[in-house]
Amino acid sequence: MLGATVRLLRLRWQLWWNTVRHLPWTRKLAYLVAAIGMAGFAAFTGALSWGGLWLLRQPEVAAALTEMGVSIQIDSLLDQLPALFFTMAFTLGLLANLGTLMQTLYLSGDMEFLLTAPLPPRAVFFSKLLQAVFPTYALLALLTLPALIGLGVARQLNFLFFALAPIFLALMVVSGAGLSSLLVMGIVRLISPRRAVEVIAFVGGISAFLCSQSGQFAGEIGESVLTPDQIATFLDRALPLTGVWNPLAWPGYGLVRLGSGQWLPGAAFTAGMLLIGGAAFALTLSAAERLYFSGWSRVQVGTRSRRRRKSGSTGERNGTRSAIPWAGLLPAPIRAVVRKDLRLFRRDLRNLSQLVFPIILAVIWTFTFFRGEDLPEQAGPALRLGGFGIGLFIGYTFAIRFGMGSFSLEGRQWWIIKTSPVRGWHLLLAKYLLTAVPPIIFGLLYLGVAAFFQTTSLGVFLYQALTMALILAAVSGQMLAMGIWGARFNWTNPQEVQGGGMGCLASLAGFATLALTGLIFGGTPFLARLLSFPAWTVYLAGIGIGALVCLLAGALPLAIAARRLPRLGEGD
Amino acid sequence: MTPLLQLERLHKSYGTKHAVRELSLSLPGGEIFGLLGPNGAGKTTTFKMIVGLLEPSSGRVLVNGYDIQAQPLEAKRTLGFVPDTPLLYEKLSAMEFLLFVSDLYNVERQKASRRARELLKIFDLEENADDLIDSFSHGMKQKTALAAALIHDPRLLILDEPTVGLDPKSARLIKDILRQQTRRGVSVLVSTHILEIAERMCDRIGIISQGELIAVGTVTELRGAQTGSSLEDIFLELTGGAEYAEIAAVLE
Numbered sequence: 001m002l003g004a005t006v007r008l009l010r011l012r013w014q015l016w017w018n019t020v021r022h023l024p025w026t027r028k029l030a031y032l033v034a035a036i037g038m039a040g041f042a043a044f045t046g047a048l049s050w051g052g053l054w055l056l057r058q059p060e061v062a063a064a065l066t067e068m069g070v071s072i073q074i075d076s077l078l079d080q081l082p083a084l085f086f087t088m089a090f091t092l093g094l095l096a097n098l099g100t101l102m103q104t105l106y107l108s109g110d111m112e113f114l115l116t117a118p119l120p121p122r123a124v125f126f127s128k129l130l131q132a133v134f135p136t137y138a139l140l141a142l143l144t145l146p147a148l149i150g151l152g153v154a155r156q157l158n159f160l161f162f163a164l165a166p167i168f169l170a171l172m173v174v175s176g177a178g179l180s181s182l183l184v185m186g187i188v189r190l191i192s193p194r195r196a197v198e199v200i201a202f203v204g205g206i207s208a209f210l211c212s213q214s215g216q217f218a219g220e221i222g223e224s225v226l227t228p229d230q231i232a233t234f235l236d237r238a239l240p241l242t243g244v245w246n247p248l249a250w251p252g253y254g255l256v257r258l259g260s261g262q263w264l265p266g267a268a269f270t271a272g273m274l275l276i277g278g279a280a281f282a283l284t285l286s287a288a289e290r291l292y293f294s295g296w297s298r299v300q301v302g303t304r305s306r307r308r309r310k311s312g313s314t315g316e317r318n319g320t321r322s323a324i325p326w327a328g329l330l331p332a333p334i335r336a337v338v339r340k341d342l343r344l345f346r347r348d349l350r351n352l353s354q355l356v357f358p359i360i361l362a363v364i365w366t367f368t369f370f371r372g373e374d375l376p377e378q379a380g381p382a383l384r385l386g387g388f389g390i391g392l393f394i395g396y397t398f399a400i401r402f403g404m405g406s407f408s409l410e411g412r413q414w415w416i417i418k419t420s421p422v423r424g425w426h427l428l429l430a431k432y433l434l435t436a437v438p439p440i441i442f443g444l445l446y447l448g449v450a451a452f453f454q455t456t457s458l459g460v461f462l463y464q465a466l467t468m469a470l471i472l473a474a475v476s477g478q479m480l481a482m483g484i485w486g487a488r489f490n491w492t493n494p495q496e497v498q499g500g501g502m503g504c505l506a507s508l509a510g511f512a513t514l515a516l517t518g519l520i521f522g523g524t525p526f527l528a529r530l531l532s533f534p535a536w537t538v539y540l541a542g543i544g545i546g547a548l549v550c551l552l553a554g555a556l557p558l559a560i561a562a563r564r565l566p567r568l569g570e571g572d
Numbered sequence: 573m574t575p576l577l578q579l580e581r582l583h584k585s586y587g588t589k590h591a592v593r594e595l596s597l598s599l600p601g602g603e604i605f606g607l608l609g610p611n612g613a614g615k616t617t618t619f620k621m622i623v624g625l626l627e628p629s630s631g632r633v634l635v636n637g638y639d640i641q642a643q644p645l646e647a648k649r650t651l652g653f654v655p656d657t658p659l660l661y662e663k664l665s666a667m668e669f670l671l672f673v674s675d676l677y678n679v680e681r682q683k684a685s686r687r688a689r690e691l692l693k694i695f696d697l698e699e700n701a702d703d704l705i706d707s708f709s710h711g712m713k714q715k716t717a718l719a720a721a722l723i724h725d726p727r728l729l730i731l732d733e734p735t736v737g738l739d740p741k742s743a744r745l746i747k748d749i750l751r752q753q754t755r756r757g758v759s760v761l762v763s764t765h766i767l768e769i770a771e772r773m774c775d776r777i778g779i780i781s782q783g784e785l786i787a788v789g790t791v792t793e794l795r796g797a798q799t800g801s802s803l804e805d806i807f808l809e810l811t812g813g814a815e816y817a818e819i820a821a822v823l824e
Contacts, residue, residue: 194706336675340664347663347704412659416720419623420676421648566644570626 004123005130008114012131042146049150053078057154078155082165083252085144086172090248092140093133093176094183099200100132101177101184105292106193125181125289133177137170144169152259161259168251168273175277178284185288185297202349209357247276330429333422337430341409350494351405358397362390362446387450388464395443395472396510403435403479404506405494407487407568414489414569424565428480428558435483436476440469466543467521470550474517475510477554481561482506489569513553520546574637575600576650576728576759577622582631584617584783591617593783594631601727604750604760606774608767610811614783615763616656619732622761623653635728649677652726656733656763658713662706666697666716669705670723677724684723691719695745710737718746722753729753731762735769747773771803781811 020028055061057075105111105128114124145166152161187196243249254269291297330338345351410417417427444465451461486502524542528535577599584592592614599605609615620626622633624640624647633640635647660669667688674684692698695715705713714737721729729750735743750760750773764770770777771791779787779794787794787810794806 192707332675332678332681336672340661340668340672343668344661344663413661415625415653415655415659416661416673417676418625419648419651419653420673421645421678422676423645567627 001120001123004119005127008127046146046150049147050153053154079256082255083249086251087248089172090176093173094180096136097177097180101181102193102197104128104132133173137173157259175281178281181288182284185291188297198349202353205353333426334430341434354401358394362394365390391443391446395439398439399476399479404483406431406483435480436473439472443468471517474550474554477558478509481557484561578634580632583629585629590783595785599759601757601759602754603775606770606777607763609780613780650727652721653730654717654721658717660705665702667701673720674723679724695719729760767803779810786810
């Protein structure tokens with residue numbers, strides 16, 4: 001079995017290497033820079049860990065901490081930290097691999113091919129498992145190994161600690177993944193693998209984003225994230241997890257004891273870990289294998305919702321009565337494209353996750369910005385501009401997403417529209433509506449709510465609403481134009497539709513438009529005060545000039561890009 | 573009478589590689605024309621140029637008298653196309669997809685709903701009308717694509733390998749539907765690798781090799797011109813595949 005596993009892993013390596021070899025040199029360079037950055041990060045973490053732990057072990061620091069009311073037994077803490085790391089590694093191996101395992105076991109498309117080859121099935125499963133856990137292991141190793149090495153240096157542990165740390169980490173991740181494979185099969189029993197991957201990516205993405213923002217958010221609502229009390233509370237809650245009763249903590253104990261020359265307890269903990277971990281892994285692997293072969297994990301049971309029609313199918317009902325009252329005025333092909341795109345967008349959770357991020361950011365910024373107590377009395381205009389700015393940010397982010405993905409969203413199904421008798425301007429109008437309407441609605445909605453809470457005057461609100469709608473309409477036109485220029489119909493993940501150089505160019509063009517129109521619309525009230533003309537004439541002139549600039553900024557790129565429409569997708 | 577499809581010296585080249593060479597063909601109404609050729613012969617490229625997915629390097633495609641490049645809307649209105657791989661919007665249900673396509677062709681809503689229901693029933697997809705296409709098998713997707721191609725009552729059907737991946741019952745159903753369509757004056761241009769289907773289903777057959785249409789006629793006409801007795805023999809003779817048959821014989 002080992003030989004077959006090695007052969008399969010060698011195949012994976014070859015596939016990866018061939019992919020890397022054929023990348024454009026710019027991408028290779030980017031990967032190299034990223035690799036150097038990661039190495040630097042690892043070195044920094046190692047140094048920080050070593051320095052921090054060395055500092056904590058100084059008697060003066062310990063005394064200072066005791067004075068502050070934090071009683072930490074530093075050597076005991078250092079003993080328990082590896083155990084905590086390994087417990088976390090197992091948990092991450094269990095949860096973080098759900099998506100990758102789903103992909104490798106069900107969506108990679110080569111499972112049947114490999115299982116019909118004269119290879120032991122267990123080798124196929126094992127190699128698939130290793131393939132799936134590798135990214136998680138690499139990430140965990142990057143985050144935890146430098147910290148463990150720093151700890152080992154600070155505690156002057158022997159070479160066994162350093163040599164075994166990466167091996168133990170790998171064992172924990174693989175054990176977690178073994179259990180994860182069973183979970184994956186249970187999930188697939190309930191929903192289709194493709195849908196499961198979408199849900200996992202959505203939940204994972206939102207969780208990761210919330211975690212990444214929580215530090216900033218916590219810093220805003222509290223005085224400081226790391227008060228001595230908080231550290232003590234964290235340790236009080238986390239360290240009991242590393243009790244001897246917890247087999248997940250054994251590799252940590254074994255490692256520290258072997259590293260400090262306590263051979264007997266070290267060997268006992270390590271043997272215990274290998275015994276329980278190995279047995280659990282073998283059990284889960286064979287169970288997963290059996291469930292796969294028996295077909296249990298490939299047949300979904302009665303949870304699939306079948307929408308039964310009452311007086312006509314959903315498609316028919318939605319088709320005859322549109323949600324938009326004035327939609328009937330639009331030609332049928334425009335309505336059809338709008339309705340279809342909204343459905344496709346809504347039904348793929350990966351699309352929605354991209355819209356949730358700006359909303360979460362907006363909530364955090366709103367909380368930060370409008371927490372009145374730090375703001376002086378005269379902050380009124382700044383507050384009003386803050387509401388406008390955040391509303392514009394939401395609309396701008398939506399415009400980028402909808403505009404850049406407008407045509408790419410068609411994907412490999414582009415032939416359906418291309419072979420149909422749809423007029424170019426019908427298609428363009430449909431895509432423009434999809435790009436511009438959601439950003440304007442969400443931007444104005446936010447502005448309205450902000451204006452309500454800030455008691456903004458009606459005049460200011462109307463001026464801001466009009467200028468925001470004009471700016472977002474212009475930016476939407478630009479983004480749609482970029483979406484036509486950079487259309488890629490061969491994506492597999494919606495996040496790919498706005499990548500590459502065109503995405504960068506779109507951001508630059510968008511920022512330039514925001515700056516220029518912001519200058520015109522923002523400068524108008526100041527000019528109204530400075531000039532001797534009646535204020536309404538200055539406002540009117542400002543809005544007129546701004547609207548003209550918006551029209552040019554939005555329509556011109558769109559008109560140029562529209563010429564590409566008849567030949568769009570012919571190179572793919 | 574204007575032919576429903578006319579190809580005039582259709583040519584497509586990619587740099588120095590000629591995918592289709594000076595291909596000329598005319599299809600009157602009510603005929604099933606089979607385009608046969610080995611892999612990479614230029615069948616799919618020809619089809620893509622006919623339906624407007626690809627711009628020809630030179631030559632013209634006239635659909636119902638309209639140039640597909642100069643008057644695309646008029647030409648496409650009479651066309652129905654099924655590609656070799658049924659790539660459909662996976663997150664739409666079959667009914668939603670059919671209604672979407674009918675809107676693209678400006679089919680009146682009531683008529684579209686009725687026709688969609690009929691087509692789904694004919695193709696044995698009635699029970700799955702409200703299921704998302706991503707839960708469909710290859711054959712079901714193929715049948716959905718064919719239903720979509722028929723929803724606007726086209727006068728010319730272009731079908732690239734329509735029977736691939738279908739069970740015998742569905743393949744038979746498609747053959748019957750195509751035959752019934754031709755009785756109503758619809759023309760069908762179909763490519764297939766299954767020579768038996770071509771022999772039984774097509775009124776005329778064209779054999780394409782290395783981008784060139786090397787033979788056109790009824791099976792009887794082709795038989796008369798060549799020494800082979802079956803369509804397979806004629807095909808292998810014309811496309812240079814006969815040598816493979818000899819190799820296969822040696823291997824036996």
